Amino acid sequence: MVVCVNSGYSVAWHFHARSCKHRCQVHQRPCINFMAYILCRSTSACGAARPRVSSSSSSRSLKQQHAWSPLRPGPKPAGLHIAASVHVRGRRVIICAALAGVADSPTGTDSSSSSSSELLSQRVKGNEQLITGQLSNGLRYVLQPNRTPPQRFEAHLEVHAGSVDEREHEQGVAHLVEHVTFLGSKRRESLLGTGARANAYTDFHHTVFHVHAPLTNCITGTPMLPQVLEALAEIAFVPQFLPMRIEKERKAVLAEAQMMNTIEYRIDCQLLTHLHAENNLGCRFPIGKTEQVKAWEHAIVQHFWAKWYFPGNVTLYIVGDLDRPTEEVIRLIEASFGGFPAGSLADHGADVAAAVLERITGNGSSSSS
Numbered sequence: 001m002v003v004c005v006n007s008g009y010s011v012a013w014h015f016h017a018r019s020c021k022h023r024c025q026v027h028q029r030p031c032i033n034f035m036a037y038i039l040c041r042s043t044s045a046c047g048a049a050r051p052r053v054s055s056s057s058s059s060r061s062l063k064q065q066h067a068w069s070p071l072r073p074g075p076k077p078a079g080l081h082i083a084a085s086v087h088v089r090g091r092r093v094i095i096c097a098a099l100a101g102v103a104d105s106p107t108g109t110d111s112s113s114s115s116s117s118e119l120l121s122q123r124v125k126g127n128e129q130l131i132t133g134q135l136s137n138g139l140r141y142v143l144q145p146n147r148t149p150p151q152r153f154e155a156h157l158e159v160h161a162g163s164v165d166e167r168e169h170e171q172g173v174a175h176l177v178e179h180v181t182f183l184g185s186k187r188r189e190s191l192l193g194t195g196a197r198a199n200a201y202t203d204f205h206h207t208v209f210h211v212h213a214p215l216t217n218c219i220t221g222t223p224m225l226p227q228v229l230e231a232l233a234e235i236a237f238v239p240q241f242l243p244m245r246i247e248k249e250r251k252a253v254l255a256e257a258q259m260m261n262t263i264e265y266r267i268d269c270q271l272l273t274h275l276h277a278e279n280n281l282g283c284r285f286p287i288g289k290t291e292q293v294k295a296w297e298h299a300i301v302q303h304f305w306a307k308w309y310f311p312g313n314v315t316l317y318i319v320g321d322l323d324r325p326t327e328e329v330i331r332l333i334e335a336s337f338g339g340f341p342a343g344s345l346a347d348h349g350a351d352v353a354a355a356v357l358e359r360i361t362g363n364g365s366s367s368s369s
Helices: 035-045 116-121 173-183 225-237 243-260 263-275 290-295 298-308 326-337 345-360
Strands: 002-006 011-016 081-089 092-100 131-134 140-145 152-159 197-202 207-214 314-320
Touching: 092 263, 131 326, 140 326, 152 225, 173 197, 173 207, 173 225, 173 243, 173 290, 173 298, 207 225, 225 314, 225 326, 243 290, 243 298, 314 326
Parallel strands: 140 314
Antiparallel strands: 002 092, 011 081, 081 092, 131 140, 152 207, 152 314, 197 207
């Protein structure tokens, strides 16, 4: 939990979760009305005036003798407790709190309940219907038969590369590559009007292209699964980096950045910057930096794709009411994705990389309208 208030103090301390009288009826965990208690104890520890507290979040239900502060004498609490820290950023105070000491405490009030450490050591039982595998080129796949909703399936292609993988001068390029590869695919366009819905998104750690489709093409009456797999294969591994497409998607990304530039988004970015100051999560946001997006040469976009879009860095998920045995689905995956070479373009030498880039940036057809 993170709470921001305006004041002028800083303190870090702990207090026992058992001091909360109110507990969640389902999980027997302390409720989160302790934030007012944090404010009151923090300000009093620093000699500041206590903030006004509403009756719904009053700290009178908490036993203050369980509180611990580095500014006060006394041992640090052991067992289940809530660890909180209060940090000052100008006139803003950021309060972070988390449940600590779980492994040393029982999970509930029942004396017969197992300890949290025993619970955490138990292995989660896997789904017996889940089928996983890997092609010879490194691409991994996950299949999950699911008859709800009937006569439909979903295919998600996850590229394990996102904004945290961008270099200093590439902030936003993962998002732009997603736009260019997805919207530049002719096979993706062929899904329009078939009853399928396709989209894509870029996050900190991955880029995902997904298609939700009926089992049968409502135009041709043919099965949709082979068509969907071929579209995803083209999107990820045979993109058309035509200059017209790159420029069009550059404008789309800049427009999206302008639309996202709200007060809520800026607050979220500031919080992530402070909470993840030690890693790229605090400075590599998927939308990127507009001044860099405007200035990139086309080679920057192609380089990011060549570095991260290879079979060993991709996982394919298929879930739904499949109309054929799983062995046949695996054969379709092999036919659609098995022909791409393992490793990134850099692993195959300059000649192979130049040939592939020449092919995808040549005079082949690509959507540009």
